[in-house]
């Protein structure tokens with residue numbers, strides 16, 4: 035089976051980017067180990083602190099963030115980091131060539147029930163003019179990313195990644211510690227009969243999503259004239275992995291509750307990397323009013339509505355706007 039290194043080389047990734055990705059993934063392997071030790075290592079449960087978004091941090095949020103921060107800072111390849119679990123940008127090597135944004139542990143509420151969780155990341159070039167503690171270089175659209183992906187800590191630890199030449203899926207071979215290519219050039223089926231949305235938020239959705247989901251639920255008797263099934267992992271990383279694997283549509287739409295939080299998911303380290311993976315696999319990724327990857331961020335923890343997955347289904351959803 036092909037190793038990650040040779041796939042990255044075949045995709046034309048520069049050596050320094052390959053070394054950075056390998057460093058980041060060394061951190062993810064460490065997280066995979068800690069996750070798998072679970073209660074034995076005392077890593078389950080919550081801390082007493084909150085992150086900048088007002089969410090109580092799980093022990094694994096803090097541990098995963100620290101592992102990635104330490105390994106990336108030490109590597110020398112990175113000028114600065116932005117993380118879900120860090121209020122501000124974390125300065126690294128002033129001569130580092132790359133910026134890394136990450137959600138160290140996505141789906142934190144799943145940690146204590148031994149369900150799917152993962153790490154999501156995005157990498158872009160660091161401008162030379164940028165000071166390492168300057169957040170402005172992170173405020174660029176997702177189209178500027180040079181690589182993005184996630185590691186899913188599930189029954190197998192799996193990596194989905196793109197450097198802009200297709201989306202590939204790898205499986206961590208724990209016998210020798212390497213990620214091996216198990217699905218090259220993933221293609222998301224264009225049609226689907228599966229959707230993912232947290233329906234407990236229904237009363238807060240905007241009208242197009244109300245109408246769209248009502249029509250999906252109406253099934254064969256409604257205007258879509260087919261029955262749909264629903265899935266919700268409560269970890270974006272798990273839901274997106276399913277969509278990449280067998281198609282579907284994933285929605286975390288605009289939410290009327292708080293105008294400052296138009297949706298739950300964060301642009302830099304959740305929406306953009308997943309949009310990049312999805313587009314490279316032939317799917318679509320939209321906010322409802324435009325392409326996610328073209329949104330110009332105004333702050334590092336900015337939230338956006340997310341509608342992504344199978345091309346024809348996303349188009350159908352957008353026709354309700």
Ligand SMILES: O=P(O)(O)OC[C@H]1O[C@](O)(COP(=O)(O)O)[C@@H](O)[C@@H]1O
Pocket residue numbers: 089118137139140141142143232268269270271286298
């Ligand atoms: O089920 P809910 O509470 O609506 O939210 C689930 C969503 O929240 C998230 O867990 C947010 O990510 P974090 O766990 O990194 O904060 C997404 O992964 C997931 O899609």
Ligand SMILES: [Mg+2]
Pocket residue numbers: 137139140141270304
């Ligand atoms: Mg998350």
Ligand SMILES: [Mg+2]
Pocket residue numbers: 095118137138139140141142
């Ligand atoms: Mg998280």
